[in-house]
Amino acid sequence: MTPPAAPVPPLREIEVIAPNFKKRHSGVTSTVIRLVPLQARQIAITSCAPDLPPEVPNLPPRRLLLLPRSGPSGARVWHARRNVEMVAGLALKYLAGKRLKLLFTSAAQRRHTGFTRWLIRQMDAVIATSSKSASYLEREAQVIRHGVDCTQFQPVDDRAALRAALNLPTDGPLIGCFGRIRHQKGNDLFVAAMIEVFATHPTARALIMGRATAEHQDFLKQLKKDVAEASLSDRILFRDEVPIEDLARHFQALDLYVAPQRWEGFGLTPLEAMACGAPAVATKVGAFEELIVEGETGHLVEIEDARAIADAVTRLLHDPSALRAMSKAARARAEGSFRLEQEAAAIVSVYRRLLGS
Template sequence: MDTRIEAAGQTGRRAPAPDMDRVEVVAPNLKRRLSGVTSTIIQLVPLQAEMLGIATLGPGLPDSLPRMRWWQVFALLKRPASGRKRIWHARRNTEMVAGLVLKTLFRAPLKLVFTSAAQRDHRPFTKWLIRRMDAVIATSARSGGFLDVPHTVIMHGVDLEEFHPPRSGGDAFSASALPGKYAVGCFGRVRHQKGTDLFVDSMIELLPHYPDWTAVIAGRVTAEQKAFGDELESRVAKAGLSDRVVFLGEVPDIKPWYRRVSLYVAPSRNEGFGLTPLEAMASQTAVVASDAGAYAEMIVPGVTGSVVAAGDGDALTEAIRPYLADPALAEAHGVNALAHVTEHFPLQREAAAIRTIYDQVWAQG
């Protein structure tokens, strides 16, 4: 996901400043560091812009999005041409604070909406902020369980045009020039939280028994995680599997790799939401995942993949084993996964559900 966000953030021609008389929703992104929230805004806003007047505000976003300039913040002190109060859709504490400051101190005519992905008990200050929102969205039933206020669950969707089944020879694993007939992948930042070590240990256990398979690990290793990454590569080398557990590092485009692997593994110890299983399933790839984030709410066990307890390396290994033993099972579950995501997780469905929340907020007056 990191490479996809960065690619989206690369600048092209900068869109002109939006006409604030037409902007009825502001999607702030008050954090420079790229994150899952940034990715959500990048994906959703173009779809939302087809339904209503919306603009982003803040750094770290691609120039192609409708972006308010900082001097246009003053325009929030009056209503748009529609006469309705603007919606300020926050996804972080800082953005809730900014919305409250604008609304209470500067008397900006705003309605405040907050989306929560956190799967932990919120701190008192965060709870105080959430209680002052006009509407609250949870990205999963699990995250909603940590909210003390009425809320609506709207799970993230996936762009089915960007993530799709194999369409050409370049989408076949053979195009990678790596050894073996089949591949199992694990993508994302290489770090303890993401469970990359659990995946490596499973591969060291399993691959000697399944010579047709190769493991592919793709994702950034930050300076802070270099020792962790080096240690994983050392483990693989000691097991004599350096040619079959391949560390690609950060790749320019991860999407073809979802199509090349027959099985995707998401072994995170904890997540906020976690989009990679949806991206894999949209690519017609079966998924084995931990129950971190919203993974368990995406996968139909025995139909599209398998779910195991987060942090349980032995359970992860045993969940992966049947797919390596029977590639036809991976293929069948991949087909089921695509059908499941197409029905339940298209990005358009998420955008439409959020629009419904906006309409409910506006109906309150």
């Protein structure tokens, strides 16, 4: 049964708008879906998107021009996470005459283009999702790291039963690598590492789960070819992305997670895995160095180093007691420092500061 749509505050009462203008699901979309329903308990917030799950308060973009010029506190907060949303906020403020405080969240870990830097200078405040992201900004930013829903993403008592329900192998350790399938995400490094690992660990299996868009289909085909040529098609499994509501169950099925990215803005999947009790082996990109405690909740390796990934995974598979200890530590790390509620509350504090200024 489809849940009832979350109510959108009356136009005059809206204090915060969190736009999400990209139709295709992305990390930003996940952030909006996770945060806005929580924040709606604390402040009159709505997203503004062409399509979102019903539990997310969502003002259709066509209604933006119907907003009264001012909100209940004077200006409203427009919280952009992409360039197009910063542009829209500026247009609403300076062309449509809406009283807005403009906020931008930056996850990028690279020097921004000149246009993006100009847009960021127009913002009233900026949030960075990691210390690395903040270092690329040419202005002050508050660091607020992403969090995870530790109620939805939590360990299960009977992992074998869950795997059976998901039509996954129930015996032996399962290693996951989830997310978009493309060169940037390092899926080929994961495949190379698993081929090496499985040469000495005959019961382990791997699950690559995610979507390859049209321009990355050849990359996916090559991955499957490499697996087939290694005679591992029954042990390195491929699945398309699953609906958001089924994602946590797949993380819960894992013993270990690998994030082999070559580049990443933040990178939430290791945190989601850790919350489910799966330690993470990750490259030193995105926020991974801020999420993973080396040797305690997982291992960090250099970018492009498939051999280091294989070595880290092999050590853990051959030392079940260390893997169990890391599993407990990973869950504790996620629950203690990266709860979604902490992220939502920190961002709402920024909203209130802007509304009061």
